[in-house]
Amino acid sequence: MSQERKHETKLWENVHQASKIFILPNMFTAGNLFFGFLSIILCIQAKFNAESGGKAIDQIAVLIAPSAPTLPSGEGTGFYFLAILCILASFLCDAFDGRVARTTGKSSLFGKEFDSLADSVAFGLAPSLLMYFLILQPSAELSETYQKIVLNTGWLIGFIFLLCAAVRLARFNVLTNPYIMGHEKYEKGDFMGLPAPAAAGAVASIALTMLSFDMGRFMWLLIPLMLLIAWLMVSNIPYPSFKHINWTTSMRFRSFVVLIICIIMMFALREYSFAIMFLCYVFYAPIKYAPRGLAIMRYKFKKNKA
Numbered sequence: 651m652s653q654e655r656k657h658e659t660k661l662w663e664n665v666h667q668a669s670k671i672f673i674l675p676n677m678f679t680a681g682n683l684f685f686g687f688l689s690i691i692l693c694i695q696a697k698f699n700a701e702s703g704g705k706a707i708d709q710i711a712v713l714i715a716p717s718a719p720t721l722p723s724g725e726g727t728g729f730y731f732l733a734i735l736c737i738l739a740s741f742l743c744d745a746f747d748g749r750v751a752r753t754t755g756k757s758s759l760f761g762k763e764f765d766s767l768a769d770s771v772a773f774g775l776a777p778s779l780l781m782y783f784l785i786l787q788p789s790a791e792l793s794e795t796y797q798k799i800v801l802n803t804g805w806l807i808g809f810i811f812l813l814c815a816a817v818r819l820a821r822f823n824v825l826t827n828p829y830i831m832g833h834e835k836y837e838k839g840d841f842m843g844l845p846a847p848a849a850a851g852a853v854a855s856i857a858l859t860m861l862s863f864d865m866g867r868f869m870w871l872l873i874p875l876m877l878l879i880a881w882l883m884v885s886n887i888p889y890p891s892f893k894h895i896n897w898t899t900s901m902r903f904r905s906f907v908v909l910i911i912c913i914i915m916m917f918a919l920r921e922y923s924f925a926i927m928f929l930c931y932v933f934y935a936p937i938k939y940a941p942r943g944l945a946i947m948r949y950k951f952k953k954n955k956a
Contacts (some may be wrong), residue, residue: 686772
């Protein structure tokens, strides 16, 4: 057993050490859970209680984002808009909790499990509910046949996303378990499959774009896109991790230019920029590794044929 392995084994000698609750990182995790819970409440209010207090919520949404879209009163636009912002706020909290824990040396198995439980709510249940109420509903602009399909299977599509998010989080906990040999590869390297926070961010940003543009005619494209995002979460496609990035990290000139362009785009396009950035991340890995995957498939086909 290596010296590093001995150090990891000694790190948590009993359940009391492994279950320590460090305040600062777990406060960010609690914030992640809070915003996910709040997003669920806002989605329910948007669907069933849009007319009660809807105008006040719309005004709050406009104060937060002056360019926020305004749909006819009673459609719950303000509630949906705030629900989307809550999912994005959960994304920020999730980005900071692990980073704070690693920076301060206050990591624990409790924090890791707490983080996954919070993620299952904020990045599993909340976006699934948002997807079901806002995207997977029959629309007058769709054909009658398609409306029936959405009406009968919308709940199933939402559950598939939730199931894939839960499986993705459970697999991540197993792959990065500190007491399993080889966990460093998955803990410090690329993600195996699309991370649940990125998948939830993609769904939320697509919903935000829907509130801004008339996308009723393209609704049929969103359902296969949601299923594709769900499948990517449980796939074996490696996605880049940004855990190693800090204030001392250096980068190439090309990467620095891309970063500056992204920042400018966020200020110029505001809420619309989220969909572009999240979808670029979602499809970056499949496009990058598609040639390698095709080469492996051709090799296996030739091997089986021989």
